[in-house]
Amino acid sequence: MTFSSFDHARDIVYAQDRDRYLAGLFAAEEARGGLWALYAFNAEIARVRDVIRDPLPGEVRLQWWRDFLQGTEHGDAAANPVADALGQTIRTYKLPVKALTDMIDARVFDLYDDGMPTLHDLEGYCGETVSALFQLGALVLNKGEDAGTADVAGHAGVAYGLCGLMRALPWHAARGQMYLPADLLARHGVDTQTVFKGESSPELKAALAELRGHARHHLGRVRQKIAEVPARAAAVFLPLALVEPMLSKMDAKDFDPLRGSAELSQLKRQWILWRAARKSGVSL
Known part of the structure; x- marks a missing residue:
């Protein structure tokens, strides 16, 4: 089986946002890829402060995502698997791009x-x-x-x-x-x-x-x-x-x-999420 952009996004969510990853497993299987794309995008813009030393390089990273969402990205966006998965998700579910760009704009605060x-x-x-x-x-x-x-x-x-x-x-x-x-x-x-x-x-x-x-x-x-x-x-x-x-x-x-x-311990978090799923009547 070919390793897809959605698989890459899933692995990022598993590593960086374990609680949303575990919750996503209760979603319908055909929709999980879209969730992984969104959550991986969120993880990528949320961790910019952690991988830069000065605000300017962080601003550049966030601007790349703005350009991508506005269709003016520099280079082949498909080379970035998270961007590729996000782009497919936006098109499939007709997601509002403004909400995503607003997320990026809010993250500028993190850099300073x-x-x-x-x-x-x-x-x-x-x-x-x-x-x-x-x-x-x-x-x-x-x-x-x-x-x-x-x-x-x-x-x-x-x-x-x-x-x-x-x-x-x-x-x-x-x-x-x-x-x-x-x-x-x-x-x-x-x-x-x-x-x-x-x-x-x-x-x-x-x-x-x-x-x-x-x-x-x-x-x-x-x-x-x-x-x-x-x-x-x-x-x-x-x-x-x-x-x-x-x-x-x-x-x-x-x-x-x-x-x-x-x-909370990993086991306790998993149990809490499982119990919440049972109570909410999650539909798979």
Whole structure:
């Protein structure tokens, strides 16, 4: 069997986004390739900061993806298997290119050490990156037809995104990058430089407790409407089942947000996703 661009995309998702990979296995087999393409594209633009030393080369990498999506790529896009798989997915499911270019534009923030101004800005960032991925994935699983999941995807992306950024706080702080919004930090009197030094504080823990409250608010909004999601598109939202267990680990009084880990074991994540799939009535 020939190793295809979709196989390459699948391997990237398996290596870099294991939870979405596992959730994708509950999707209809014929639609998984489209999910792998989307998730691999997301992984590629999300890791640009990790593979460059200065923002300019990162801007160039992101611009290549913009050019590709706008049909003005430099060179043969088929030579990039992720781009090839993504292009086929866009055409097959008639995906909105603007949503993908907005994802790229939002990722420019990752390249710099500028602070996130407000909670509203942070929710907007999560919306343009994570929420968009939920919505595009739902389109793929619903065979290119609107599944009526825009509202659910919006809240899902903020809940999942906030949880992910809190999990990544030690890593981001170590490289002098701050996603926690400035208005939230100021409200609780958090010293950013202390965070960058890896020193936790009661003020930081209070700020994060408030942020977990916001994540749970959006998670609650998802729960109110998740039953409206067509069964064939439900697999896209399965990773949300991991959010509350991770938030609960962060709730522990002795949890150090700069040195502790809110990660769940691989076996537990798989069991949570399997149980969520059973409850959601995922249609294969």
